[in-house]
Amino acid sequence: MMARPPPDPQYILRGVGAAVNTLYFSCNRPDPPLLFSGSTKGAVHIWNLNTRRPEKVLEGHGGSSVIWVNTLSRETVLSQGRDMRVCLWPLSEGRGGEVCDSLYTGSVGFCQCSLLSRGPSSSLLAYASEQMEEVKVMELPSNVPVCSLKPDKKLGMVMCLKIWQPDAGEGPLLVAGYEDGSVLLWDVTQGRPLSSLSAHPEPVMCLDFDPGRQRGVSGSAENTIRSWALDGQQNLQQQESVELLNPGISQLQVRGDGKILAAAGWDHRIRVFGWKRLKPLAVLKCHTDMMLSVTFSDHADPTKRLMAAGSKDQRISIWSIYNQN
Template sequence: MATEAPHLIQSSALPPAQPAYVLRGHTAQIHSVHFLRNNLRLLSGDAEGWVALWDVPIRRPVAVWKAHQDVNLGVGSWGDDKIITHGRDSKLHVWQLRPEDEKDFSTVLPVNDSTTERKQPWLLHSLTLNTLNFCSFAMCPAHPSKTAMGSGEAQEESILVATPGVQDGFINITSLPGEVRVATIPTLKDVNTGMLMAVSILHQAGGLTAIAGYESGHAAVWQQNATSHWQTVYVNKAHSQPVLSLDICTQPSCFFTSSADAVIARHPLPGSKVETKYVQTKHAGQQALAFRSDQKIFATAGWDGRARVYSTQSMKQLAVLKWHKEGCYALAFAEIKEDHQQTNGSDEEGDAMVKRDLTVSQQRMEKAKTTHWLAAGSKDGKISLWDIY
């Protein structure tokens, strides 16, 4: 049963919130989770390189394979048929796994068999990164417009992928499917940043923007100028410990960072009037940070096994989601499309009439598409699914 929002507020009169469901199947700690295909699927990657693709409506795996020989640092999706995995084995893979192909793959989870080879999806691209750190990749469309312009037929939209460079603090940007290195961003001048810990890229007016979080606790924003050189437009040392995660908020235009220390920081993006702000949460080690698709709230995954929910505007803590007994390392929100948000705002009587006309399977699928799921992955190998606010 979905957890109602009031139960998230700490009160001695109310029982603690419980996850709507717990996905069990990994034996190693979960390092990455990602919703895709209108939230009908959830990807999870663990510390032994295993990847599981879960059917969210029925909470069962539909494809399981070993993508890497080391920690799976990050997972993502490219369209409806391509999955990206990034491992600490210095490889970034792009796999083709179409919805109609799912029936051909093993559904045996690592907890039941972690030694037998599984069929892998078709490997479209494999990039050698030549670096050994814990920073996951970031991606964005190669062009500001997401619409591929063609002669009547849909064309494959190319993407840009940002990964750590060979030298400490450097960022490489590669275009896919061409596998062409399009940029190398240097580290900060006169600052010993240490390793790159978190990265994001996006298009803004005037060109491509890269955001970096470093081992030194610094956060920086880089922009490409008219001559294609990269310039630092913002630097701030918000943290006394390494940055662990960052995410972009578009309303207002800013980004937030979390760290091994207990600080969450808000930073402005170029052209924004947002002021830099620090919040001392008193909870060290917030490993992952992510915004919900409507930007109203964000959440963190903590080393103390708790996921915490905060208001974007005030940065005040709204809820503590406690279920895991070991540290949480990965976090993801489902992305609700605009048309589904509008549907959610329709009258309750009309919604009830529509639901009566749907089969049980269709109702499950509709719920998966329209629920603001929050997935938290833990060191215990489990993923908790929360239905909040």
């Protein structure tokens, strides 16, 4: 039997007018499902996925590249720019408009923030600080500092990070990738590293972590995606890896159901893998330049889950792939 050909995108969103650095879905809401995109020209587009048009364009980073977008309790948009600020926008009638608050990070790098919701009125924001090897964690919306995480060894700049709350009930954990190729696991409550792993020979460009499987994945400028896991003693252990035909990964994301992994490649392609064993499932081609971002929707109905991918070619592709009950 011949393998089924890769699917085409459901549709393409155009009109950003710049490379698309970052994407974030917000679908489980009474309003229309939304997709947020951040561009290299400093704009955040809020896309209505029913009309497939932007409802609002937020510009508060002085033209500096937006590298991360998220929402806080569905009432506030967060955007991180290369102007060294995280801006907060009210997501109300008219979908926001003016910055209501901002946080100075001091970071000149490309490390994206990570957000952990702790309930309707409290979240933790992890971000790279002006000391480039340091990660700071702050409680929102109170802006109270929680901790500072700085390695004892010289690992270089922090490149990517992810914060999450373990099911066991202990304090939050955070994993960070560094310029020397290391991945470190941090105990946020105690502010100390628990374990480390030499994951890549080059800087760790991107990572994601699946708390359900206690397993993470990372990519770099090389042509290898590597997975790793936590054992019972909170030690990072190398697991499967997969070699790609072409080098360079901009972003990795594990879908919320823990079944598939998507990779945004420098070779203009989106690769999809089975998350359990990193089995290649599809190579998706529709863009004409480097892929910069990929994300999955948070839709409660598994048959309506979407994947979005953003490229340097200024377009956003929307896909429906491997959706099952």
